[in-house]
Amino acid sequence: MKRGEFIRLTTGIAVAAPLLYACGETKRGTSAIPGEIVGASAAAGHLLRDHTFNPPAAFEAKEVVIVGAGVSGLSAARYLVQHGVTDIIVLDLEQQPGGNAASGGNAFSKYPWGAHYVPVPNNNLTEYLSFLEEARVITGYDQAGLPVYDEFYICHDPEERLYVNGHWQEGLVPNFGLNAAELADFKQFFALIDHFKKLKGSDGLDAFSIPVDTSSRDESLRALDRMTMKVWMDSQKLTSEYIRWYVDYCTRDDFGTPYDMVSAWAGIHYFASRKGKAANAAHNDVLTWEQGNGFLIEALRKNLDGKIATGALATSVKASGDRVRISYLDVATRQLKGLEAKHCIMAVPQFVAARLLGDTERGKAVTDYFHYVPWMVANLTVGDLHERGGQPASWDNVIYGSASLGYVDATHQQVQQRKERRNLTYYLPLTHTSPEAARKEAYRAGHTFWAEKVLADLHRVHPDIREQTERIDIMLWGHAMVQPRPGMVHGEARKSLSESIGGAIHFAHTDLAGVSIFEEGFYQGLKAARKILQKT
Numbered sequence: 131m132k133r134g135e136f137i138r139l140t141t142g143i144a145v146a147a148p149l150l151y152a153c154g155e156t157k158r159g160t161s162a163i164p165g166e167i168v169g170a171s172a173a174a175g176h177l178l179r180d181h182t183f184n185p186p187a188a189f190e191a192k193e194v195v196i197v198g199a200g201v202s203g204l205s206a207a208r209y210l211v212q213h214g215v216t217d218i219i220v221l222d223l224e225q226q227p228g229g230n231a232a233s234g235g236n237a238f239s240k241y242p243w244g245a246h247y248v249p250v251p252n253n254n255l256t257e258y259l260s261f262l263e264e265a266r267v268i269t270g271y272d273q274a275g276l277p278v279y280d281e282f283y284i285c286h287d288p289e290e291r292l293y294v295n296g297h298w299q300e301g302l303v304p305n306f307g308l309n310a311a312e313l314a315d316f317k318q319f320f321a322l323i324d325h326f327k328k329l330k331g332s333d334g335l336d337a338f339s340i341p342v343d344t345s346s347r348d349e350s351l352r353a354l355d356r357m358t359m360k361v362w363m364d365s366q367k368l369t370s371e372y373i374r375w376y377v378d379y380c381t382r383d384d385f386g387t388p389y390d391m392v393s394a395w396a397g398i399h400y401f402a403s404r405k406g407k408a409a410n411a412a413h414n415d416v417l418t419w420e421q422g423n424g425f426l427i428e429a430l431r432k433n434l435d436g437k438i439a440t441g442a443l444a445t446s447v448k449a450s451g452d453r454v455r456i457s458y459l460d461v462a463t464r465q466l467k468g469l470e471a472k473h474c475i476m477a478v479p480q481f482v483a484a485r486l487l488g489d490t491e492r493g494k495a496v497t498d499y500f501h502y503v504p505w506m507v508a509n510l511t512v513g514d515l516h517e518r519g520g521q522p523a524s525w526d527n528v529i530y531g532s533a534s535l536g537y538v539d540a541t542h543q544q545v546q547q548r549k550e551r552r553n554l555t556y557y558l559p560l561t562h563t564s565p566e567a568a569r570k571e572a573y574r575a576g577h578t579f580w581a582e583k584v585l586a587d588l589h590r591v592h593p594d595i596r597e598q599t600e601r602i603d604i605m606l607w608g609h610a611m612v613q614p615r616p617g618m619v620h621g622e623a624r625k626s627l628s629e630s631i632g633g634a635i636h637f638a639h640t641d642l643a644g645v646s647i648f649e650e651g652f653y654q655g656l657k658a659a660r661k662i663l664q665k666t
């Protein structure tokens with residue numbers, strides 16, 4: 131939903147309206163280049179934080195209510211329906227399901243607003259592979275039992291390039307203009323990663339596995355969760371500027387967390403947990419679509435017609451005898467409504483869950499241990515861009531030394547070669563200051579500020595970017611993803627907050643994994659759904 135639209139719809143709530151304007155939510159569309167700031171979650175989140183709602187007059191009965199239609203919530207809903215629990219409803223505050231795997235589009239292509247790819251999956255994730263079969267991403271298996279992926283969904287060549295030392299090189303691991311000692315650091319780093327990929331803990335489990343909870347709990351490995359990636363790299367004498375940049379780029383890319391802040395366990399997990407093999411793709415290939423993971427969202431919701439209520443802001447979740455009462459604001463009618471269910475799955479971030487439950491102790495644990503980084507994502511529609519020398523335009527285009535993660539070309543997966551216009555999705559995790567300060571700054575800034583920031587960065591690699599850009603739309607994700615800082619993955623808070631309340635209120639969100647990736651959301655949903663199936 132466009133931010134302005136959300137404001138218009140909620141102006142009927144007398145107390146809420148001034149709050150929205152106080153947050154500077156109306157700034158938009160003033161840049162010389164057309165576009166706007168899209169997305170309503172901040173306004174809705176502030177409503178939830180700052181406004182007390184009266185209880186609804188009546189509660190409609192449901193077997194299961196799921197709050198949150200991101201990957202985790204939709205995965206839970208899909209699994210319940212497949213197992214015969216059909217009296218369910220999924221509530222989401224946005225107009226479109228998908229959470230931060232949401233997507234948009236224009237006349238030239240669809241494009242992602244957040245999550246945009248999944249790596250070739252690990253072969254032991256059988257439920258996930260079945261889902262990919264359902265989505266027709268996997269078309270069969272070869273004689274060795276390896277999945278065959280639809281070629282349209284394996285990222286087309288050229289896949290990745292890095293602008294470094296004045297030249298576009300192939301791949302993201304820097305090699306252009308590096309001396310022998312700098313190249314040796316990469317050799318050593320990948321040898322260590324190879325060791326971790328094969329390593330098993332004393333409990334016989336893989337050292338690094340997906341979901342994270344299937345990883346070994348060997349003490350020597352857990353020790354890695356008590357230091358940062360930087361400290362671990364220091365201990366390995368991996369000191370060259372290039373290896374540090376590369377690891378920092380990767381941890382900001384997957385976790386929105388710089389390498390000197392992320393847990394070494396999580397940092398190594400990024401590299402060492404992916405072991406997937408395919409009949410027709412390399413182990414490091416990725417699966418992607420014009421609309422990014424929005425494609426997988428469509429597949430998850432395939433059999434959920436009539437079971438997803440969008441524009442539905444949950445305002446409270448309360449145990450009531452052996453039932454759960456869920457109140458929500460129906461944004462379209464501006465009415466508060468009630469649901470009473472046998473089970474509720476809270477597929478929302480933990481800071482939202484704590485507010486909905488009205489649980490201050492839980493809220494304190496979240497504030498102490500869960501840190502959510504904001505991101506800015508821009509979609510640009512561009513004509514023919516001037517290219518600097520080297521590797522041609524690729525799906526993923528990264529600039530060495532930039533605070534951004536570069537851009538992904540949403541039109542890259544289209545089959546036709548000549549494209550009238552391209553849509554580029556630009557990613558910037560806001561890690562330059564504390565998440566709280568960055569969030570405030572982000573919401574204060576208007577469209578012009580963000581558009582200029584994107585153009586200034588891309589000007590280094592495309593000098594005519596300003597002349598060639600027709601439109602820039604901006605998405606601000608205030609709490610984009612949880613940061614796996616030291617102590618997050620192997621700490622107690624994550625485990626205790628995952629536990630169900632009274633056998634009726636369950637939790638499912640990627641922040642409970644500590645690692646925000648599609649597979650974790652998929653399994654969070656399955657885990658919560660299974661708890662319910664065991665009781666029915």
Ligand SMILES: Cc1cc2nc3c(=O)[nH]c(=O)nc-3n(C[C@H](O)[C@H](O)[C@H](O)COP(=O)(O)OP(=O)(O)OC[C@H]3O[C@@H](n4cnc5c(N)ncnc54)[C@H](O)[C@@H]3O)c2cc1C
Pocket residue numbers: 171178197198199200201202203221222223224227228229230231243244245246247248423442443444445477478479482505507557607610611638639640641646647648649651
């Ligand atoms: C910019 C960005 C890029 C990413 N790129 C990738 C990628 O390429 N690959 C990858 O695997 N992962 C990526 N991720 C990680 C991504 O977060 C996960 O893969 C996954 O989409 C998270 O799903 P979720 O259901 O756990 O959470 P969310 O997506 O956070 O879903 C929570 C849902 O709850 C809803 N909600 C919140 N409060 C309420 C309320 N009070 N009432 C009703 N509804 C509410 C929200 O609207 C949302 O839909 C990216 C994340 C971001 C932010």
